[in-house]
Amino acid sequence: MSKVAIVGTGQTKFSKNDDDVEKLLFESANNCIQSVNNCDSSDIEGVLVSTNNNSKYLGAILSETMGIQPKISHSIEHLCSSGTNAIISAYAHISSGLSDIMLVSGAESATNPGQVLEWDKSRGNLEHPIYWGSMLTKAHKRKFQTTDEELAIVSAKNHKQAMDNPFAYSNEPRTISEVMNSKQITDDLRILDCSRSCSGSSSILLASEEKAKIFSDQPIWITGIGQKTTSASFTKNILDRIESTRISADFAYKMAKIEPKNIDVAEVHDAFSVCELMAISELGIVADNKSGDFVRNLFNTENRMINPRGGLIGAGHPLGATGISQTIEITNQLQGKSNKRQISNAKTGLIQNMSAAGTSSSIMVLEN
Amino acid sequence: MTFFENQLKKGIFQICYCNNCNNTIWPPKEICHTCYKKTDWKKSKNLGKIIEFSKKESKYFGLIEIEEGIRVLGDISSTSMPKIDQLVRMSVIFDSKPHYSFIVENN
Numbered sequence: 001m002s003k004v005a006i007v008g009t010g011q012t013k014f015s016k017n018d019d020d021v022e023k024l025l026f027e028s029a030n031n032c033i034q035s036v037n038n039c040d041s042s043d044i045e046g047v048l049v050s051t052n053n054n055s056k057y058l059g060a061i062l063s064e065t066m067g068i069q070p071k072i073s074h075s076i077e078h079l080c081s082s083g084t085n086a087i088i089s090a091y092a093h094i095s096s097g098l099s100d101i102m103l104v105s106g107a108e109s110a111t112n113p114g115q116v117l118e119w120d121k122s123r124g125n126l127e128h129p130i131y132w133g134s135m136l137t138k139a140h141k142r143k144f145q146t147t148d149e150e151l152a153i154v155s156a157k158n159h160k161q162a163m164d165n166p167f168a169y170s171n172e173p174r175t176i177s178e179v180m181n182s183k184q185i186t187d188d189l190r191i192l193d194c195s196r197s198c199s200g201s202s203s204i205l206l207a208s209e210e211k212a213k214i215f216s217d218q219p220i221w222i223t224g225i226g227q228k229t230t231s232a233s234f235t236k237n238i239l240d241r242i243e244s245t246r247i248s249a250d251f252a253y254k255m256a257k258i259e260p261k262n263i264d265v266a267e268v269h270d271a272f273s274v275c276e277l278m279a280i281s282e283l284g285i286v287a288d289n290k291s292g293d294f295v296r297n298l299f300n301t302e303n304r305m306i307n308p309r310g311g312l313i314g315a316g317h318p319l320g321a322t323g324i325s326q327t328i329e330i331t332n333q334l335q336g337k338s339n340k341r342q343i344s345n346a347k348t349g350l351i352q353n354m355s356a357a358g359t360s361s362s363i364m365v366l367e368n
Numbered sequence: 369m370t371f372f373e374n375q376l377k378k379g380i381f382q383i384c385y386c387n388n389c390n391n392t393i394w395p396p397k398e399i400c401h402t403c404y405k406k407t408d409w410k411k412s413k414n415l416g417k418i419i420e421f422s423k424k425e426s427k428y429f430g431l432i433e434i435e436e437g438i439r440v441l442g443d444i445s446s447t448s449m450p451k452i453d454q455l456v457r458m459s460v461i462f463d464s465k466p467h468y469s470f471i472v473e474n475n
Contacts, residue, residue: 121396122439122440123441124467126429134422187422188422236439239431
């Protein structure tokens with residue numbers, strides 16, 4: 001099996017603009033190719049597109065737009081974790097020897113209607129994510145005595161960190177008080193506890209070990225991968241756990257031969273504030289009942305270890321692009337290219353991306 | 369429209385189960401996920417208990433467990449704040465999607 005490296009990245013700014021998904025894909029893919037030394041589009045052997053958009057045949061459309069005639073091209077949809085799953089698929093193509101260089105591009109349009117899982121009859125008419133987000137939040141408060149202030153700190157921290165991310169949807173600071181007094185959505189969620197659907201695209205170029213050395217002076221290696229799906233229907237979840245994250249993290253740690261204490265920086269899937277608290281516990285970074293204290297300490301000490309680009313709450317959540325943008329952030333951190341967001345001397349990073357209330361999670365470990 | 373949805377439209381919540389495995393299948397499917405045999409149906413007794421709840425505007429909603437481990441999200445009618453494990457009675461309708469509503473017993 002060949003080692004697989006990330007050798008190029010490109011993004012668009014996340015926004016509420018109603019842009020065509022095809023246009024967004026081209027923009028981030030072009031930025032990605034431009035970021036790579038000596039790479040011509042004709043070098044690319046595979047093109048994978050991650051999206052929940054209803055547009056058809058996007059792998060082929062992006063290939064034609066980029067002037068590529070790839071050996072492999074198709075779309076990948078897995079709701080909110082489409083992006084990391086597309087990267088994992090590209091990894092498998094390269095490590096197996098089917099391809100040496102794969103472009104993975106994700107995009108979503110803010111007005112895309114395909115973001116609700118209609119199949120899940122257990123949600124009834126309460127199908128909007130705010131309902132499961134409220135259930136997880138209430139259960140976390142009940143079990144771990146999590147306070148509204150601790151939840152608000154997640155959002156205040158991520159909004160603050162997003163201010164230094166030029167691709168983020170939000171560049172506005174939000175104080176803890178502003179979060180706690182923002183519009184009430186339910187008894188357990190404020191509007192600033194919620195990530196927002198938006199338009200945006202991100203792309204990443206993966207290469208085999210042999211090609212990585214040609215294309216990059218600083219290849220970042222994917223050393224651990226875990227993916228676990230426990231169900232599709234939300235109501236099978238244990239409300240105060242994200243079991244799929246815990247299991248997939250175990251897989252990824254074993255593959256990378258590391259432990260949670262080795263993680264220098266992580267991007268986690270803060271669809272709602274409570275999800276960040278749950279994710280850092282399931283990843284083994286902190287004990288369940290200490291996640292609120294842990295995030296408070298990060299905020300007070302301006303430590304950007306968790307969600308340095310601002311997370312989904314600060315940066316926005318274009319479903320098909322989110323996992324790729326998370327991966328780009330960790331790549332930049334390990335290359336020392338994150339400017340004001342830089343974690344000093346970061347050597348090992350982790351991405352946690354999940355779907356449908358945590359019924360499926362994908363984890364990647366990256367190392368420089 | 370599926371059988372399950374058609375029955376909801378008549379106010380009946382049908383529980384999908386596998387006779388062969390003695391398992392409840394939820395959400396309902398035509399085929400059992402364990403033995404792949406065709407599933408069957410039985411009417412729910414429409415009783416459940418509250419697993420978790422919250423409130424949107426003035427209305428409570430929550431996660432309810434009805435028979436044999438089936439959990440659904442639905443509206444909760446209660447004159448006071450609901451309680452975990454409180455018994456509820458279910459009523460259902462279907463327009464373009466299912467609606468599950470629960471009234472707290474002995475409210």
